[in-house]
Amino acid sequence: MQKPASRRFGVSLSWHFLALLLFAGSLLFGSGSAKASWSVDPVLRKAEKRYGRSGPANDRLQAWHDLLEGSRRKSEQEQLQAVNQQINRQVRFSDDSELWQRRDYWATPVETLARGAGDCEDFALAKYFTLLQLGVDPQKLRITYARALKLNQAHMVVTYYETPDAEPLVLDNLVDDILPASQRKDLALRYAFDAQGLYAMDHGALKRIGEPTELRPWQVVLTRMERQGFHLASVQSQSAGG
Template identity: 40%
Template sequence: MQKLAYSRYGPETVRLVDEWEAAIENMQRLSHEDKLIEANRFFNTRIQWAQDPDTWGRPDYWATPLETMGRGMADCEDFAIAKYITLILAGVDSSQLRITYVKAQLPSEGGPALTAHMVLAYYPSANADPLILDNLITEILPASQRSDLTPVYGFNSLGIWVGGARNPASREPESRLSRWRDLLRRAAEEGLG
């Protein structure tokens, strides 16, 4: 991945990719909870939040981890995707992770406002209260303690879940989410698939 990082983004990105790969190697020896902390911290401290039009010049783009590290900027989808892929590479089973589209209650001048947001949810067991990895609130908390978030749908490579459903509404996320399908294709081309 270093050659690709260098040719697309230059030496600074190669250093960040090296740090990422070392972090993933180190995470493989950690408990799942510590893996979550490390993945969350890695991206929340190294990547700056920015909207897609500022980063990519288009309204909505789902970036691979390499693209995120190359630009050094990401929106909430990119943070969730980077953490998802990092945790899978560190040995967390994809069935325990869901990239989750939520309505987030954010403070604003006229009072709290609902806005579209994406987080990564980790399920220690199938029916557990998931832990939420977020780029806005960096402390990892159970979903039951995140009253500011209302889940709309979650997905991973195995399916799509609507709201807080325990069973997937679809087991074909690539056919339902074109941005997810495109992201997986690009990640595979980068050697992550």
């Protein structure tokens, strides 16, 4: 299902930083592990103190808790569908200048769900960390920068690789269906990152071009998540150590 054009886009200018990193590099899919080790309960307790025990913010956060608890025993494909569907339904598009009065702000999953709004990078971050918490292998997930070809605008999605050489599936706030990248004729996948590195898309393969420590908004959002009760030491150590 295609979303209305007015709700589609809003990727920050931070992505222009990635264009500066296009240097020669070896092909790499990612060799480390960065399993999410946090429990959602401390995160929700901290969120409750900030946003209250009732109201729309609490309702959305409780629904997120229920999504996590109810999806742990599902197949990986079912988890992808459940997470993509729920985040898309619970979060409306809003750009950073309107929502945060900033030109560039990467929101944590708690901030996005509490507000019930975010831009495409916030959708992607919420889906990425939710899937990690459900136990999806981090080597299968990338946060990916794309170009929306028809409107010539920047966009961000989550890509899922069932195997290292598989065609990625695209989890997107523009289209509710999870489709292989080759079926998304409206998107051109350009760059990606995870806890191990920054990558350029090279004829379907991932070419490593830098370290995630070079992407400051990623480091900032991880630090803010730690303060909100997420225990992401493994993710941060992978980011620091490669």
